[in-house]
Amino acid sequence: MEEKITMTETWLRKHRLEYVGATRHPFIHSIRDGNIDFSSFKTWLGQDYIFVRAFVPFVASVLTKAWKGSDDGSDDMEVILGGMAALNDEIAWFKNEASKWGVQLSNIVPQKANQEYCRSLESLMSPEVEYTVAIIALWAIEAVYQESFAHCLEDGNKTPPELQETCQRWGNEGFGQYCNSLRKIADRRLEKASDDVVKKAEVTFLSILEHEVAFWNMSNGGT
Numbered sequence: 001m002e003e004k005i006t007m008t009e010t011w012l013r014k015h016r017l018e019y020v021g022a023t024r025h026p027f028i029h030s031i032r033d034g035n036i037d038f039s040s041f042k043t044w045l046g047q048d049y050i051f052v053r054a055f056v057p058f059v060a061s062v063l064t065k066a067w068k069g070s071d072d073g074s075d076d077m078e079v080i081l082g083g084m085a086a087l088n089d090e091i092a093w094f095k096n097e098a099s100k101w102g103v104q105l106s107n108i109v110p111q112k113a114n115q116e117y118c119r120s121l122e123s124l125m126s127p128e129v130e131y132t133v134a135i136i137a138l139w140a141i142e143a144v145y146q147e148s149f150a151h152c153l154e155d156g157n158k159t160p161p162e163l164q165e166t167c168q169r170w171g172n173e174g175f176g177q178y179c180n181s182l183r184k185i186a187d188r189r190l191e192k193a194s195d196d197v198v199k200k201a202e203v204t205f206l207s208i209l210e211h212e213v214a215f216w217n218m219s220n221g222g223t
Helices: 007-014 016-023 026-032 038-069 076-101 112-124 131-151 161-171 173-192 195-219
Strands: none
Touching (some): 007 016, 007 173, 007 195, 016 131, 016 195, 026 131, 026 195, 038 112, 038 131, 038 161, 038 195, 076 131, 076 161, 112 195, 131 161, 131 173
């Protein structure tokens, strides 16, 4: 019997250009090809530290929505809680990396693309935003990083030794499995969702991809 195509797979096919734009951005290619300007990496490092600190309450809000809205017997809360617990280590990693690269995190001012992304996260924290929509956002955010940095570790890469650890942090198999778990939750929720919620979730998915591209652009010297 032919396997049913999930909603997230449908979206990935339908919006292939947008997804590739987010996961194969010139910033990522410059890391993989070994010709990244390290000043761009330092920009990304400082800006992403600010983003991660805004990401923590967002993930907490998704966890709350899962508690209220997930099916009895599902492991949604455990999956999301596992990702949230890892954020403590992630923040510590950013601080350590910033110290190594001479980036003063206390002096970092969020750039426009970062401010807009953080505002978008904050809007998704509203109690009025359905759990299905929020879990789509969480999956999309994590999946873009996983696919992007995993690409920098594939055969033939010329990723600088200084950035191997960064790429391993998001490109590793364990993080990939976490992203797959989020995707399965998202697809299960979408199967049961109303047409209106599915439409909202798709709009949110595309919005996340746009924000990711804008964030990479900013890191690469844009605004």
